[in-house]
Amino acid sequence: MIPTWPEVMTKIPRLDAQDWSAMGLAKRWFVATRAAVFVMTLFSAGIGMLLAIPAGHFDVINAVLVCFGLILAHATNNLLNDWTDSKKGVDKDNYFRTQYGPQPLENGLLSARQMMGYIAVTGALALAVGALLVFRTDIVTLYFMLAGAFFVVFYTWPLKYIGLGEPAVWLVWGPLMVLGSAYVVSAELTALQLWVALVYGIGPTSVLLGKHTDKLEQDKAKGVHTLPVMLGESGSRRLTLVLWVMQYLVLTLGVVFGVLSVWYLLVWLALPRLIKTVKRFRQPRPTERPHDVPADVWPLYLVAYAFDYNKLFSGTLVLAMLLSLV
Numbered sequence: 036m037i038p039t040w041p042e043v044m045t046k047i048p049r050l051d052a053q054d055w056s057a058m059g060l061a062k063r064w065f066v067a068t069r070a071a072v073f074v075m076t077l078f079s080a081g082i083g084m085l086l087a088i089p090a091g092h093f094d095v096i097n098a099v100l101v102c103f104g105l106i107l108a109h110a111t112n113n114l115l116n117d118w119t120d121s122k123k124g125v126d127k128d129n130y131f132r133t134q135y136g137p138q139p140l141e142n143g144l145l146s147a148r149q150m151m152g153y154i155a156v157t158g159a160l161a162l163a164v165g166a167l168l169v170f171r172t173d174i175v176t177l178y179f180m181l182a183g184a185f186f187v188v189f190y191t192w193p194l195k196y197i198g199l200g201e202p203a204v205w206l207v208w209g210p211l212m213v214l215g216s217a218y219v220v221s222a223e224l225t226a227l228q229l230w231v232a233l234v235y236g237i238g239p240t241s242v243l244l245g246k247h248t249d250k251l252e253q254d255k256a257k258g259v260h261t262l263p264v265m266l267g268e269s270g271s272r273r274l275t276l277v278l279w280v281m282q283y284l285v286l287t288l289g290v291v292f293g294v295l296s297v298w299y300l301l302v303w304l305a306l307p308r309l310i311k312t313v314k315r316f317r318q319p320r321p322t323e324r325p326h327d328v329p330a331d332v333w334p335l336y337l338v339a340y341a342f343d344y345n346k347l348f349s350g351t352l353v354l355a356m357l358l359s360l361v
Contacts, residue, residue, distance in 0.1 A: 038066070046071050047136035049331065055137070055144045067117075067139045067153060068110035072342075075239045076109045077102065078349040079208050082235055083216025085356045086228045090221035097171055097219045104164035105212055111158040112187045114139075118150050119191040125257045131250035135335050158187075168219050179215035183207070201262040204243050209236020230294060234285050235352065237278045238345040244275045245341035249320065249334065272316045275341065279309060282348070296359035305348040312344040 037057050038048035043065045055063065080102050087093060120126045121140040132138050139145040145153065165180040186194075186207050194203050213232035218224055247254065247261040248271045255264050263271035286302055289295035316337060324333040332339050 038062075044070055046331075049135075050137055052143060063144075064110075064153065064157075066137060067114065067145065068157070069113050069136065070110075072113075072242075073106050073109060074346060075208060075242070075349075076105050076212065078353065079212035079235065079239075080105050080216040081353060082231060082349075082356065083213040083228070084220050085353065085360065086213070086225070086231060087217040087221035087223065088360055090223040092221050092223075094171075094220045097168060098216075100164055100168055100171075101216050101219050104161055104168065105216070107157055107161035107164060108183055108187055111154060111161055112190055114150065114154045114157060115187065116191040116195075118147075118154060123192070125254075125259060130257070131253045131334060135333075161187075172219055172222065176215070176219055179211065179218065182211055183215070186211070195261060196259050198260055198262045198265045201240055201243055201247070205236040205240040207236075208239035209233050227294065230285070230289055231352075231356075234282050235349070237282050238349055241275050241278050242338060242341045242345050244271055244278075245316075245338035246335075248272060248275075248337050268320060272320075272337070275337075276313060276316055279313075279344075286352075296355070298355045298359040299352075301355040301358070302348060302351045305344070305351050308344050308347045312340045315340045 036050070037054045038050060040062070042048050043062055047069055048066060050066070055066075058066070084093075084098050084101075117126070117132070117138055117140060120132065121138065126132045126138050126141045130141075133141045137144055139153075140147065140150055162184075165176075165183075169177045169180060186203050190200060190203055194200050209232045210229065213235060214224055214228055217228050244263060248263040248268055251261075251263045251268055251271070254261050262274075266274060283302065283306075286295065286299050290297055290299050320336055324330065325336075328336060328339075
């Protein structure tokens with residue numbers, strides 16, 4: 036069945052070659068780039084821009100540009116990830132990646148040449164937006180751009196293969212995106228921005244930990260040494276739980292010591308969802324689909340719960356920031 040636009044933007048749809056052929060180019064691009072996860076990037080950009088408002092100067096054009104640029108960079112990384120894993124044989128033989136959503140190369144939706152075309156055009160647009168932002172600001176923006184380009188190119192290989200993929204995501208979705216977004220709209224960087232950026236970066240990192248724990252055995256068999264492969268399943272699940280606790284602890288301490296507004300305590304509204312998610316992470320990942328997990332979600336399991344929780348936590352964080360500004 037051809038996915039609707041809401042389905043394309045909120046989840047990774049499962050489709051066949053006939054469905055792919057029936058879609059327009061724009062929808063194909065969003066499916067191939069896994070647009071459902073762009074929300075984490077938009078949260079990073081939005082948080083950075085909210086943190087920049089007290090500076091007294093806010094460049095609206097740069098705000099729009101940085102959102103587009105970060106989405107394009109994220110999309111380029113997802114495409115490169117699929118291309119690299121296909122070329123290295125990681126996604127072959129009905130590997131985990133091809134089970135939960137279409138892998139353009141492995142599912143025959145795109146040829147290698149077409150895939151490179153997607154990567155080249157998307158990456159070029161990301162660089163063009165970045166160059167325009169550098170032109171409109173200063174050399175500091177260039178440093179942010181170069182750091183981002185490094186992680187876009189090298190995340191899949193070698194970083195993901197040697198247990199550095201998860202720390203890279205924390206750095207990118209935390210300090211790099213949040214501080215970069217704040218700087219291009221206000222030309223200022225503050226300790227408060229860094230504090231919040233480090234905390235928010237934990238959320239996307241926990242989602243990646245959930246994903247890599249879900250496919251731990253497959254990664255191990257393919258020689259991909261992600262952090263969960265190195266820590267083991269139970270160690271990875273415990274690490275994720277510790278990171279979530281740290282988010283609450285650091286934000287609460289920020290309020291206690293006067294670094295953050297009391298409104299930041301609103302993140303505790305996400306606690307009931309966290310408790311629900313923790314129950315899943317405290318138990319070994321099931322080998323068969325639990326009855327309460329939809330068939331169109333499985334084999335995603337830990338990552339699905341982590342992603343759902345992270346969206347709620349991020350939403351309460353943004354609400355807290357908005358109220359603190361008011």
